[in-house]
Amino acid sequence: MSKVRWGLLSTANINQALIPAIRASQRGELVAVSSRSKVKAQAYAIQWEIPKTFGSYQEMLDSGEIDAVYIGLPNHLHVEWSIRAMQAGVHVLCEKPFALTLEEVDAMMAAKEETGVVLAEAFMYRHHPQTRIAGEWAHSGKLGEIILVRGAFDFLLPPERRQPNALDVRLVPEFGGGCLWDVGVYPLSFAQFIMGGPPTWVFGSQWIGETGVDEVFAGQMGYSEKAGDSYAQISSSFRTPFHTFIEIVGTEGRLYLTKPFVGLQEGRMMTFYPKRGQPVEVPVPEMELYLGEVEDMHAAILDGKPNYLALDETRNHIKTVLALYESAKTQAAIHIQ
Ligand SMILES: NC(=O)c1ccc[n+]([C@@H]2O[C@H](COP(=O)([O-])OP(=O)(O)OC[C@H]3O[C@@H](n4cnc5c(N)ncnc54)[C@H](OP(=O)(O)O)[C@@H]3O)[C@@H](O)[C@H]2O)c1
Missing domain, CATH: 3.40.50.720 (NAD(P)-binding Rossmann-like Domain)
Incomplete structure (x- = not known):
């Protein structure tokens, strides 16, 4: 073949x-x-x-x-x-x-x-050079010790997709609806990528809409049982205008991505704010956003290479989402490791 x-x-x-x-x-x-x-x-x-x-x-x-x-x-x-x-x-x-x-x-x-x-x-954005560069900056120590990853994916689900006879699949509880499942998984998976694994505990809060799914979700995640270690804060929404960002905050500076998931290449994208001195734009090579995941499949199928996004990582995404939903329901922190 x-x-x-x-x-x-x-x-x-x-x-x-x-x-x-x-x-x-x-x-x-x-x-x-x-x-x-x-x-x-x-x-x-x-x-x-x-x-x-x-x-x-x-x-x-x-x-x-x-x-x-x-x-x-x-x-x-x-x-x-x-x-x-x-x-x-x-x-x-x-x-x-x-x-x-x-x-x-x-x-x-x-x-x-x-x-x-x-x-x-x-997860198309994981294959884009921007994400890989952000990962290199975080993992090589250029940002110092990583203290916090913040991120969001919000958009307004329009009224026509809320009509009972044309209800968007995202609003149907039995279909796995909800904004955390739909778009909250983007900042969640980005945080997992930067932190090198799932959190040790999570705390979630949600606003449930009239169809019974979360339409606003905010999650706090901790990467150690001890106080003073690293954290991630993520949010997602179907109720607020389109907005995405990721901010990776380290002791030596922070990296801010204005378009971490979609709309890549449209204008300024990734900026480094050093501890001292002026912000610096970080150049990102252009690439069709969905091409990386397709080429990755070709390399796995035709060359026998392992997929870049391992299934263990995927399993940890799901584990973290489930813990966040459990936390939002019980209003208690959930320890997941
Ligand atoms: N990676 C990304 O950038 C991205 C962006 C958007 C969505 N997504 C994901 O892609 C998936 C689809 O999202 P979408 O917005 O493209 O959905 P969509 O337009 O509603 O399409 C879903 C398709 O599933 C089929 N289907 C089978 N059973 C169905 C049922 N009971 N109700 C409704 N449709 C049914 C239909 O195709 P037929 O009628 O032809 O059988 C329908 O066209 C979701 O998992 C979403 O999370 C990913």
């Missing part, structure tokens, strides 16, 4: 980000789209110029026409369809959040072991 043949499992909005990345990649080609409705798949294939269509997800998985699948389903369906794909011998790039319980993550990992296919969580 010299090229990976990709199939899209569903006609999700997020496919629009993956399609250009697959097409920009050296070793991937987009060959198929599947939908619960054949008519929908056909219309989608015409719009996006995709050669093959399937009127059921399983049909595409069993067709022998694809090597890898991109799963952009609502959150509660990630596990079922990732496992079905693996059992059909198809490599899987699954959207975040990977799963909604630790048992589900373990079932995914077991299926990967059993089938020998490649399985990865689709």
Whole structure:
């Protein structure tokens, strides 16, 4: 195999980000789209110029026409369809959040072991040079000792996506809705990347909207049982205007990212504020935001390399989210290690 043949499992909005990345990649080609409705798949294939269509997800998985699948389903369906794909011998790039319980993550990992296919969580920003540079700055000691990581991902879910007859999947509790699952996982996973692992304790607070999911979530995380060590503060929202940032605060200075997750390359992005002296812009090489996760899959499938984002890290993302929700519910700190 010299090229990976990709199939899209569903006609999700997020496919629009993956399609250009697959097409920009050296070793991937987009060959198929599947939908619960054949008519929908056909219309989608015409719009996006995709050669093959399937009127059921399983049909595409069993067709022998694809090597890898991109799963952009609502959150509660990630596990079922990732496992079905693996059992059909198809490599899987699954959207975040990977799963909604630790048992589900373990079932995914077991299926990967059993089938020998490649399985990865689709956190596109982790593969972008900006994130890697921020990591190098933090891990090389350039910022001194890291004391705090702060970050947010907020956006306004518009009224038309709140209508009962067109309710956004993010607002449905049974679908794994909620802003922490949807976008809070971005600053959460960034903090985990910088701190080198999950927190030892968390404290969460949430505001629950009328459909029963968290529409504002604030989390405090500690990286040691002792006072005076490092912390992270994250927040997410469906109720406030679009805003993202990450700030990595060290004893020698701080690194501030205005666009850590989306909209990269649009203007000023990463600034170093040293202990003394003027702020310095940190240059970031340009790269299509979703290309890195696609190329990473190609390297894993075609060259046998381990995925850059290891499944243990993914498991720790889920573990931390679950602890934060538990804390918000009980209003008590939860110790997770
Ligand atoms: N990485 C990123 O930048 C990013 C950005 C946005 C979203 N996401 C993630 O991508 C996933 C999809 O988000 P999205 O906004 O693209 O979702 P979406 O537009 O609502 O698409 C979800 C798709 O799932 C299929 N589906 C199957 N069962 C369904 C059900 N019971 N209800 C609704 N849809 C169902 C539908 O496709 P068919 O009708 O064709 O079967 C639908 O088009 C989520 O996990 C989200 O967290 C990631």
